[in-house]
Amino acid sequence: MYYDVYIDIVFLTNLLMDYLLLRIVGKLFLRKRNRGRILLAAAIGALFSCLILYVLPDGIFPVKVLLHGGCAWIMLVLGLDLKKNGLVMKALVSVYLMAFFMGGLMEAAPIKNMTLIRFLVMALGAYMGLDVLIYLSDSFRARWKNIYPVTLSYQGNVQQFFGLLDTGNLLVDPMNQKEVFVIKPEVLEAVMPEEKADRLRHLKENPGELEGTELTDLHPHFLPYQTIGEEGVMLAVVLEDLCIHTPREVIHVANPVLALAVEPSALGKEYQVLLNSRILH
DSSP: OOOOOOHHHHHHHHHHHHHHHHHHHHHHTTOOOOHHHHHHHHHHHHHHHHHHHHHOTTOOHHHHHHHHHHHHHHHHHHHHOOOOHHHHHHHHHHHHHHHHHHHHHHHHSOOSSOOHHHHHHHHHHHHHHHHHHHHHHHHHIIIIIOEEEEEEEETTEEEEEEEEEETTOOOBOTTTOOBEEEEOHHHHHHHSOHHHHHHHHHHHHOGGGOTTOSOGGGOOEEEEEEETTEEEEEEEEEOSEEEEEOSSOEEEEESOEEEEOSSGGGGOSSOSEEEEHHHHO
16 A cells, blocks of 8 residues: 655654654753754754655664654753753653653544644644643642742853742851752752862862862852751852742842752752742741
8 A cells, every 4th residue: 555755744743743842841841941942953853753754664663663762862952951861761751751642632633634734733732731731730839839940040051940938948148148048969960060060069078178169159158057956067059040930920039049958868859949938928
């Protein structure tokens, strides 16, 4: 049985689907979404799909899956600037789940003759539906779990995380009387160059080397803290900007003080920042 395949239609449909999928996954993983980079990554994915269709029209299914998986990996790294292998793997799984969901919605549509225009309308409708689900999920986190999206900026690098409003965090930096936010080490690793993150880790392990450090723009210093049955010091740095995105407003904090958690695992898995309750009250 023979049928005609129009390569331009294949390219356009894959370009649209890849672009929408990258946008959705970018929202899920709170990545800074540059439309130009996402479009370039989607174009590479669409071109790759055309090449696979042309070169391996009857290829072995596992081989096609591996090739498409490798292409999706490249698209995520290029389009969403995902660097850690564990995070990329999670995003890769999310891409396939979202593709399966969108494909299922389009298959269930009561349309017999699928034209390009109808396909575009269906794809955009599926995208908007997923976007609404993500918005409802974020609203649920904010209202019932006190977890909010947080944006951190340093030297032009903008990254997004989740932050928990902790009513017990009333820590204030005695040097400048500013509220202190407690973070996991992975936050600094994401917002600053690897070399600086390594120096900070070394400094945390060797507090005596604080004087003479080359990290003057971060103003590294140690903060005393006290909890029930425990006290000590935390390494703190100052970044350029922090924004807390609540359902009602965006709270901006200039030059936020961030302290590295002594036990990062105690912060939980759903969030990376422990917000200071003085900011939201």
